[in-house]
Amino acid sequence: MQQLDALTSLKRTFRRGEYLYRCGEHFQSLFAIRTGFFKTQVLHEDGREQVTGFQMPGEIIGLDAICTDAHTCDAVALEDSEICEIPFDRLETLSRELPSLQRHLHKIMSREIVRDQGIMMLLGSMRAEERLAAFLLNLSQRFSARGYSPTSFYLRMTRQEIGSYLGLKLETVSRTFSHFQEHGLLNVRVREVEIMDLIRLRSFVSHT
Amino acid sequence: MQQLDALTSLKRTFRRGEYLYRCGEHFQSLFAIRTGFFKTQVLHEDGREQVTGFQMPGEIIGLDAICTDAHTCDAVALEDSEICEIPFDRLETLSRELPSLQRHLHKIMSREIVRDQGIMMLLGSMRAEERLAAFLLNLSQRFSARGYSPTSFYLRMTRQEIGSYLGLKLETVSRTFSHFQEHGLLNVRVREVEIMDLIRLRSFVSHT
DNA sequence: CGGAGAGTTGAGAAACCTCAAAGCAGGTGG
DNA sequence: CCACCTGCTTTGAGGTTTCTCAACTCTCCG
Numbered sequence: 362m363q364q365l366d367a368l369t370s371l372k373r374t375f376r377r378g379e380y381l382y383r384c385g386e387h388f389q390s391l392f393a394i395r396t397g398f399f400k401t402q403v404l405h406e407d408g409r410e411q412v413t414g415f416q417m418p419g420e421i422i423g424l425d426a427i428c429t430d431a432h433t434c435d436a437v438a439l440e441d442s443e444i445c446e447i448p449f450d451r452l453e454t455l456s457r458e459l460p461s462l463q464r465h466l467h468k469i470m471s472r473e474i475v476r477d478q479g480i481m482m483l484l485g486s487m488r489a490e491e492r493l494a495a496f497l498l499n500l501s502q503r504f505s506a507r508g509y510s511p512t513s514f515y516l517r518m519t520r521q522e523i524g525s526y527l528g529l530k531l532e533t534v535s536r537t538f539s540h541f542q543e544h545g546l547l548n549v550r551v552r553e554v555e556i557m558d559l560i561r562l563r564s565f566v567s568h569t
Numbered sequence: 570m571q572q573l574d575a576l577t578s579l580k581r582t583f584r585r586g587e588y589l590y591r592c593g594e595h596f597q598s599l600f601a602i603r604t605g606f607f608k609t610q611v612l613h614e615d616g617r618e619q620v621t622g623f624q625m626p627g628e629i630i631g632l633d634a635i636c637t638d639a640h641t642c643d644a645v646a647l648e649d650s651e652i653c654e655i656p657f658d659r660l661e662t663l664s665r666e667l668p669s670l671q672r673h674l675h676k677i678m679s680r681e682i683v684r685d686q687g688i689m690m691l692l693g694s695m696r697a698e699e700r701l702a703a704f705l706l707n708l709s710q711r712f713s714a715r716g717y718s719p720t721s722f723y724l725r726m727t728r729q730e731i732g733s734y735l736g737l738k739l740e741t742v743s744r745t746f747s748h749f750q751e752h753g754l755l756n757v758r759v760r761e762v763e764i765m766d767l768i769r770l771r772s773f774v775s776h777t
Numbered sequence: 778c779g780g781a782g783a784g785t786t787g788a789g790a791a792a793c794c795t796c797a798a799a800g801c802a803g804g805t806g807g
Numbered sequence: 808c809c810a811c812c813t814g815c816t817t818t819g820a821g822g823t824t825t826c827t828c829a830a831c832t833c834t835c836c837g
Contacts, residue, residue, distance in 0.1 A: 427675050471632055
């Protein structure tokens with residue numbers, strides 16, 4: 362347990378807009394978010410960007426870098442944040458001694474794979490309304506799990522970042538928000554979202 | 570080493586169309602493909618399917634199931650295949666004793682995460698021609714790495730399966746193949762593909 | 778030789794994107 | 808403390824890509 366504490370004792374803070382790491386940098390540590398909000402993104406050579414995820418407190422980032430010892434994406438703070446740095450070689454050493462830690466690490470990596478499958482589903486076979494509904498429900502569920510309101514929250518990311526994540530243009534995201542509002546599903550005031558009809562929003566994702 | 574051999578001694582064969590596992594089944598083992606070809610797919614409740622990957626010899630499948638002890642997708646043989654079953658609890662036990670095995674496992678899981686990121690990029694920000702070009706180049710590279718021709722190969726999957734993987738309809742896949750052929754990039758005869766201009770095909774993905 | 782599944786091609790419709798203009802909000806410097 | 812500036816958001820109109828529906832062809836088996 363002392364060892365576990367030691368493993369998570371390295372804390373650092375980041376201002377909004379600061380990079381936690383950049384694509385290509387040498388990999389040494391995973392990062393656990395304590396407070397704040399991050400995005401991860403892959404940049405294509407021609408300037409196109411793909412946001413690959415939005416991370417909240419309690420989530421681990423950097424797993425993609427293990428396979429090549431170099432980060433394969435950027436991680437950027439979307440608001441002032443605090444993270445724990447977890448040196449990966451020490452995590453591996455410790456997980457050889459603690460089977461429960463080993464299993465936990467494997468589950469975290471596996472969960473990331475499952476999360477990515479869900480995004481593939483979203484990008485590959487849903488239309489704009491379904492994608493945005495799925496996105497909002499995912500945020501709702503994650504805020505809820507952290508003790509915040511599942512129906513009322515503040516978006517830390519721009520329309521363009523949402524669009525990049527969902528494979529849509531920012532105008533389409535904006536229009537879809539307006540569309541949901543017209544139909545009484547949401548109240549949106551720029552980044553402040555209030556879900557008015559969670560049930561109907563869910564039905565968008567599962568059947569329509 | 571004896572232990573490693575024991576770990577991979579469970580072999581099974583599958584006929585084309587047979588399921589290696591199905592979504593929801595209890596998770597016990599990872600599977601290493603020895604010969605053959607598989608696809609993995611997620612089925613949505615309303616019948617939509619999303620192909621999440623095509624797997625070749627040497628690749629490991631089942632990693633998604635670790636996090637919940639249940640498979641989150643189906644794995645189906647696309648041709649007669651042979652696999653090694655790797656009981657996961659024994660793999661974990663052994664990897665606690667062999668740091669190099671532990672590291673290897675982590676790299677495999679991380680590589681899967683990176684692969685998924687690449688697909689997100691593809692689905693989120695590429696158009697049909699770019700997607701198909703990227704897909705073909707990926708196959709080319711993987712066949713090449715296994716000692717087969719990088720320019721001439723047989724597709725084990727249907728147009729619909731390619732389309733599902735790439736987030737396109739089968740007609741669009743078919744048209745895009747024809748389009749590539751008209752422009753002298755490929756020769757396609759149904760499932761037999763010959764890449765005529767690898768360079769130009771690459772330029773499709775990186776810049777156009 | 779016949780049937781079933783897979784693939785190709787065409788025409789029209791729908792979804793989404795592009796370009797453009799205008800409105801808003803938040804931060805900064807005077 | 809206010810005015811301005813910048814970046815973000817909204818909304819509209821028209822264009823493009825991809826989808827849908829349909830017909831036809833091909834290939835592989837039995």
